[in-house]
């Protein structure tokens with residue numbers, strides 16, 4: 362199974378509601394889809410979102426990195442020579458993790474097809490069904506309470522609440538949500554780097570004192586401030602999860618050894634794909650640090666790859682793979698099945714895609 366072509370196209374899907382975090386507001390998924398074609402007629406699919414505020418990756422940069430740097434390294438290579446392809450993907454350029462992730466995902470899709478097995482089984486095969494949370498965008502407290510009630514009615518048992526815009530208002534937001542939904546539903550919060558370290562300690566302690574029962578807080582402070590993250594971790598009881606602070610296996614090692622966070626959020630778009638995400642899983646296993654698997658604003662294509670990884674690895678105990686359910690349409694046939702909170706894998710080879718509609722690869 363030899364690679365003969367790598368093609369790209371644009372995938373645009375409107376969201377059900379605007380997605381709002383401390384970092385950005387988005388109305389649609391606008392991602393790059395990668396299609397790798399082999400001499401045997403097999404096709405592997407991957408996807409890259411241009412999440413410039415987090416990864417630095419833009420649509421143009423993703424396409425250029427793949428067309429001019431990655432593609433020439435991979436054309437003509439045999440899929441069975443997998444390790445060599447992963448080395449080339451890593452070494453051909455630094456950073457550009459979303460472009461690398463899209464290609465890594467498509468290559469893993471083909472790897473599963475080569476051995477006629479679903480990817481999650483090749484990676485460990487721990488389970489085939491997982492349960493995701495759903496994200497509640499940051500808005501005024503009343504609107505967030507309404508959105509939370511709606512999510513609970515749809516069956517979600519865990520809500521991920523976006524905060525980080527204004528520490529005092531964030532406490533009001535969390536009180537309004539808890540009051541609206543009661544205590545049977547788990548609440549995790551994501552400040553997306555929006556607080557200063559001491560501000561984070563202040564608001565999290567207030568949430569503790571109010572008995573809001575927060576499962577964990579995600580990325581309270583700016584990504585590069587590992588010391589600030591540690592200050593928060595050392596001074597609150599709510600567990601701290603590192604998201605934007607951890608892209609690479611090296612970042613994970615540093616954060617864990619510093620004890621700067623209690624948990625790690627793995628996202629394929631930060632690691633550059635499954636190959637490097639597996640390294641973070643191994644490090645986390647060594648230190649007994651549980652991981653969450655997350656996504657950016659991504660469709661079912663790349664999120665299916667994250668589902669396979671989560672289904673394979675027991676160290677991934679928390680799931681934030683709600684990208685596909687935030688989308689108003691689904692142009693992808695095959696892959697994982699998303700029924701609100703319940704995500705199920707089929708036993709089709711690779712990632713199991715049948716068709717990607719509405720993307721022009723010419």
Ligand SMILES: C[C@H](N)C(=O)N[C@@H](CCC(=O)O)C(=O)O
Nearest residue numbers: 412496655656657658681683684
């Ligand atoms: C979509 C997911 N639940 C999520 O919140 N992901 C990111 C932000 C993604 C983005 O801005 O595209 C996160 O910070 O965890």
Ligand SMILES: [Mg+2]
Nearest residue numbers: 551579580604
């Ligand atoms: Mg986050």
